[in-house]
Structure formats: C-alpha cells, structure tokens
Amino acid sequence: MRTPQLLPTVPMERYGLNPYGKPLYRVVWSDSRTYLLGGNWEGGSFEVRETNLYEDHAWILEKWQSAEQFAGSREAWDQKERDPNTPSLGPYPTEGEYVFAYRFPFEPTDSMISIWIRANNGTLAMSERDRKEALMAPLLGRQKANHQRIDDIFEDSQPAFRYSDAMVSAVSNGNVIHRKPSKRIKDVYFRLGAEDLGLPMSDNAFFTGEANGHRNTR
Amino acid sequence: MAQGTVAQTFALQHEKVRPQLSLLYQLDATLWNEIKSRTDIEVVSSRPTRVPLELLAGGTFTSGNPDGGDLGTGSAPITDFMTLVPTYFFQCSQWTKQAEISTNTDQKAIEDYSKLLMKRAMENFNTYMEAVFTQGDGSNTLDTVATTAVVGANSIVVNNANQFQDQQPIDIWTAINGTFVETVTVQSVDAANKTLWLASPLTVQATAGYVLLVSGSAGVSNSGLFGLFTYAVSTNTGTVAGLSRAAYPGKLIMPHVDGGSLTLTQSEARRLTGQMKIALGAMKAVELDLQFNMGPDMLAAWENTGIAVSQVIQNQLTGDSSQDMLKKHTPKTFMGYPIVGNGEGNIHAKQGRIDGIALKTYFRCENQPIDYYEVGGQTIFPAYGASGGLKSSSFFYLWTGVQVGNENVRAGCFMDNIAVPTGY
Numbered sequence: 001m002r003t004p005q006l007l008p009t010v011p012m013e014r015y016g017l018n019p020y021g022k023p024l025y026r027v028v029w030s031d032s033r034t035y036l037l038g039g040n041w042e043g044g045s046f047e048v049r050e051t052n053l054y055e056d057h058a059w060i061l062e063k064w065q066s067a068e069q070f071a072g073s074r075e076a077w078d079q080k081e082r083d084p085n086t087p088s089l090g091p092y093p094t095e096g097e098y099v100f101a102y103r104f105p106f107e108p109t110d111s112m113i114s115i116w117i118r119a120n121n122g123t124l125a126m127s128e129r130d131r132k133e134a135l136m137a138p139l140l141g142r143q144k145a146n147h148q149r150i151d152d153i154f155e156d157s158q159p160a161f162r163y164s165d166a167m168v169s170a171v172s173n174g175n176v177i178h179r180k181p182s183k184r185i186k187d188v189y190f191r192l193g194a195e196d197l198g199l200p201m202s203d204n205a206f207f208t209g210e211a212n213g214h215r216n217t218r
Numbered sequence: 219m220a221q222g223t224v225a226q227t228f229a230l231q232h233e234k235v236r237p238q239l240s241l242l243y244q245l246d247a248t249l250w251n252e253i254k255s256r257t258d259i260e261v262v263s264s265r266p267t268r269v270p271l272e273l274l275a276g277g278t279f280t281s282g283n284p285d286g287g288d289l290g291t292g293s294a295p296i297t298d299f300m301t302l303v304p305t306y307f308f309q310c311s312q313w314t315k316q317a318e319i320s321t322n323t324d325q326k327a328i329e330d331y332s333k334l335l336m337k338r339a340m341e342n343f344n345t346y347m348e349a350v351f352t353q354g355d356g357s358n359t360l361d362t363v364a365t366t367a368v369v370g371a372n373s374i375v376v377n378n379a380n381q382f383q384d385q386q387p388i389d390i391w392t393a394i395n396g397t398f399v400e401t402v403t404v405q406s407v408d409a410a411n412k413t414l415w416l417a418s419p420l421t422v423q424a425t426a427g428y429v430l431l432v433s434g435s436a437g438v439s440n441s442g443l444f445g446l447f448t449y450a451v452s453t454n455t456g457t458v459a460g461l462s463r464a465a466y467p468g469k470l471i472m473p474h475v476d477g478g479s480l481t482l483t484q485s486e487a488r489r490l491t492g493q494m495k496i497a498l499g500a501m502k503a504v505e506l507d508l509q510f511n512m513g514p515d516m517l518a519a520w521e522n523t524g525i526a527v528s529q530v531i532q533n534q535l536t537g538d539s540s541q542d543m544l545k546k547h548t549p550k551t552f553m554g555y556p557i558v559g560n561g562e563g564n565i566h567a568k569q570g571r572i573d574g575i576a577l578k579t580y581f582r583c584e585n586q587p588i589d590y591y592e593v594g595g596q597t598i599f600p601a602y603g604a605s606g607g608l609k610s611s612s613f614f615y616l617w618t619g620v621q622v623g624n625e626n627v628r629a630g631c632f633m634d635n636i637a638v639p640t641g642y
Binding site: 035037039040041042043051053054055056060063065069070071072076077079080083085086087089093097099100101102103115116119120122123124126128129130131132133134135136137138139142146147150151153154 | 247333336337340341452468474475476478480481483484485486488489492493495496497498499502503504514517518521523524525526527528529530531532534535551553554559560562563565639640641642
C-alpha cells in the first residue's frame, strides 16, 4: 500500500485528533489513495487488488470515522465478508477509516479547509426535521422552476395579439373608417411590399419592380 | 322591523379571488430529462431496432507439442443483438367549451383554463415518463401495493406515491405475467402518507405485492418501456431486450450489493462502487458519466453518514472568495460521484435503493417524439354526443413512441434493501 501524499503546508491537528492520536481531517492527493478490494475481477477468479480510491486527480479532504461509523458492527462486516456476491474490503477497520469528504477544485487554502469543516459541523448539528426540510427545499424549488420554464415555453409559442382586438384593419369608405375588431393575426393585412408601402419603384437604387424583372408582391 | 344584518349586505360585498393559482401536486422529471438531454437519440421506424453486442471472446489458447502433436481446433468471438421495439404512450386532456369561454380573458378569470390545461399537460406527460423509466422493469410497472387493501377500500398504500398522479387510471395485476385484477382511477395522490385515494372503491382485493401498471399495459415482461430496473438485474435469469441472461452468464447483469436492511454506511458505499470496479476492470466509471439516482430518503441516509454539507449551511456562508469557491464546488455527491438532479435527488426513486447510472451507456430509440397527436394539421378534436351531433367538449392527445437501450449493462451498479431513515 502506498502512503497517502499529504498536503505539506497545513497542520491538520488543529481540527482535532482521533482516539489514536491522528488528525480527524486530512488532505490527500487522490492518486496516492488506495484500498484493498477483493472480488472476481472482470469475471475471473477471486483476487484482492490494491485499488485507487478516487478516479480523478485532485486534492481531497478526508474525514476520519470510527470503525462503527464507517463499517457498522463487526458482525455485519463479517457477514458481508463471507458473502461471495459482495466485494471484500479486507479486515474489520478497528482503528476506523478516512473517507471522502470534499474534492478541492485546486490546491486548497487553509481557509477553504476551515470553512468546509465548519459547514460540516453545522450540518451535523441540524435536527432531523431541519435536515428533511433542507433536502426537500431544492426539490420543490426545482419543481417551481420547471413550471416557470414550461409556462415560458408555452407563452412564447402564443401569437402576441391572439384573441385581442388590438390588431384592427381599417377600411376606408369615403370619409368613414370602419374598424373590424377581433381579427386574428392571419386575417390582418400587412403592407410588406415596396409597392404597398409606396416606395419608389422601377428606377430606384434597389432596382426593384417589374421593369427590373421583379414581380410585384401583390 | 328587522335590523340590517350582514346577510343583507352580501349583494354589495366584493368577493376577492387571490390572483395566484397554487399548485398542490408534485411534478418532476429528473432522470428522464437526463436520459433525454445527455444520451444519443436514434430515430427509428416501428420495426425492431437491433443493438449488436460482442458478448463472448474467442480464440482457443492451449499448450501444444510442435513435434507432430495435435494443436486442436479454434473458436471465435460470439456476437448477438438486443432488440428494441418502441412502446407507445398517450395522454388525453379534455375540457368543455363553457370552461374555456368562462376563463379566456383577464376580466373573467385569473388564469385561462384551456391554456393552463395545455401547459400542465406537457409537464404531466414528462412526469409520467419519468415514473415509467425510473422504476420501469420493462412492463410499465410504477410500484407495488405495500399494504393489502380489501374489497371496498377507497385507498391503496404504495411505496412511493410520487410515482402516480391525480386522476390517473392504473391497472392492478397480481404479478408481472400474472392475472389482471382491475383498473382503478386515482382521485388524489397523498404523497406524504404514501397513499393513493381512489375515485371509486376497490371491487377486488389488492394484496400486498400486487403490481401497479400504466393503464393499458399488457402485464407481460418486456412488453413496455425498458426502464432502469430492466437493466439493473443482478442474476443470470430472464431476458434483457430479447437476450437470455443465462446464455451469457455475467455479461448482462449489473453489479449489485444487498443492503441487508442495515443503515447505510461509508463502507457499504465503497463496496457498491467497488463492485462496479470489479466488473469493469480498468474502465473508469467517471468516463461513463456515472451518476447516482436516489430519493430524499437515501439522501438523508447518506447525509447521516456524516460527510455532507447541507445547502442550508452553505447558504449561510458569506464573505470571502474561498467561501464562494467552496459553495460553487459543493454539489451533493455520492463517494465523489454526482447525484442526479444537480445533487438534489429524484422524488421518483424507489425507497431504500441507490442506483449508479452510467448515462453514456443509455440511449433512446424514438419512433415518435413527444408531441401532440395530429390528424391533417389538427391537434384539438371535438367530442361527439350520443345524437351524432357535436358535444360541447374538446380534447387533445400528447403521445410518444420510444424505447430505451443500454449498450453495457455491467457499467452501472445498484444497492437495494437499505434501511430507510425515520420520517421518510
């Protein structure tokens, strides 16, 4: 087994010691962290291999757990170890084990380590009720966001003036203008062509119009 | 002479309608959205899609005698194929003309009912697909009956009521490949009490263990959508997408750890990910986009192992850049792997179970994307009355034809039978 490569600059004892005189927390380089894993590797016969605990390359904060916390009772552990369908993790960890706590995005500073530990202690101090609320709140928040997203998609798909009398067509009959309300958007006459809009035709700079081979739009 | 009481003023009083419409039911589509957005989509016909797999290695390796010895005969790799057939789902929404015209302007109502119905229909459909996929065993199973409900009972207790929606018809079967019991309609889902309140009482007993299926399902193995539980099988029995597991022992099963009804511990989580490493060898789970699917109960169990930082506590962190960095990079993870839904979990996940899902191994075969059912450009249809004339009622359908494949069943893992913390 390789010795975990520890972050050299930060004294971790300040965050407490376990009953065996080792720090409660440590920062290790992921590639240096291994453990024993036994099983029928890739369908072959039973074999115990020294295996990397982490797959990526980063500084990892690890937290010490007692044997009971990490592994449960010795009886349960031994039962698991006897089960051929379950991977073997070796002997019962009587002195506890360090477990993954946090992956740092870069070489950690002292304050980042300190903040995580403080936040973890705050989490552990929460009541069961508060914890449940904390777990459910983001789920409900996501649901609300999804509602809003679908509402937005739907509203975006709607014509701006559908069922509205804001769009009207004006029909001139002498001096009287008749308004026809409640037009649907497809019924509204849009003046889009140069001729409709009264733009200069034929000999203008854009060379539009029938004289230049363009058919009038209407 | 009677004095003027409040009753005489009712004609004058304004009646206030709160302008917000509160939503009181759960809608969420975590994992189905991941499968949709992060995996390949193959556009297919309604004919079966073949997924070729190289299942057994070949080449006979022996020691021999070059001095006239018999060198033996050889072998070659064996290939076979999965068969994926689209399965079709429909959702009909219907409303009356009176409901539509009574709410179609701001002067009449706080919300346009027909528009509301269309918006919710999209969300409902995604949520239904999430339910069928997340606990799908290939037969459109949604859940099982948790406690026997006798004849005349107007409710059924299930394991995860979030799998169902109000007004949903569901089929009760004794088991997959068993006997059809009856179709019931959910009046209201009581998620907190894991109870489905029914529109009408049961006419046949629903015994604990009976399965609850999407209405209209055949009740037969591998006849529906191939969901998570289709592929998350740890024994060399049955078939997966047309392939016999017994024909290729160990190749079509997913690494599994039995939680033994014990509380979740870090060591059990290490056994679970270890089981997958043993199955995959050098292949790295992180390269397969491994994510863990679990419900709030397992999120709580994982937090109880003592290495989490609650979002609530994170929100209390204010100040310097180190704290900001910590907050940005502290999504909830399981052994360092992401938890689905951006770390927030999945309310449709089966209780007491954690699934490691290698998203890169999943893909969808889509014969018909989710869309409105269309006939000649028309998507809303009138109903017809008994006289043969029109009925003042309209409806539309959302529908899809889809199947989900998995090209490497061994790239994943699951742990079930984990003790559920109190209160979940």
